[in-house]
Amino acid sequence: MLVRVDPGSDIPLFAQVAASVRADAAAGRLRPGDRLPSARDVAGALGVNLHTVLRAYQELRDEGLVDMRRGRGAVVTDAAAPLAQLHDDVVALTLRARDLGLSPDMLASLVKEIARDR
Structure with missing residues (x-):
């Protein structure tokens, strides 16, 4: 590590x-x-x-x-x-967000808000 x-x-x-x-x-x-x-x-x-x-x-x-x-x-x-199981999904999401021009901070904020609402 x-x-x-x-x-x-x-x-x-x-x-x-x-x-x-x-x-x-x-x-x-x-x-x-x-x-x-x-x-x-x-x-x-x-x-x-x-x-x-x-x-x-x-x-x-x-x-x-x-x-x-x-x-x-x-x-x-x-x-x-469970973290390891989500790894590929998180990588795909971050790549998609980058392609859309979203900053890591914006993506993190969006994920937090959505998780809070569910």
């Missing part, structure tokens, strides 16, 4: 770490039962504060994507499987 962040982005680092883990789960690079690297290792590799990575892991735990146990670390849950 390779966690990617852009320090120059307006998106908070913890949110970028969480999004990177979600993307790996959606792409099938992370599967249920896989262990995430320790927060300390990720923080050291990225050059960010340990609490930044812990906040990302806690967000993923709150979403149900990872289970965090003392001494066991963060482990990917069965919630990763």
Whole structure:
């Protein structure tokens, strides 16, 4: 697993770490039962504060994507499987939105609104 962040982005680092883990789960690079690297290792590799990575892991735990146990670390849950099943649909949607000239932010906003209304 390779966690990617852009320090120059307006998106908070913890949110970028969480999004990177979600993307790996959606792409099938992370599967249920896989262990995430320790927060300390990720923080050291990225050059960010340990609490930044812990906040990302806690967000993923709150979403149900990872289970965090003392001494066991963060482990990917069965919630990763549906993300992987949607991957191809999401790729197709983003390509279609790009073809129509929609920005990623506009697409994300549209998806959130539609999901909220259903």
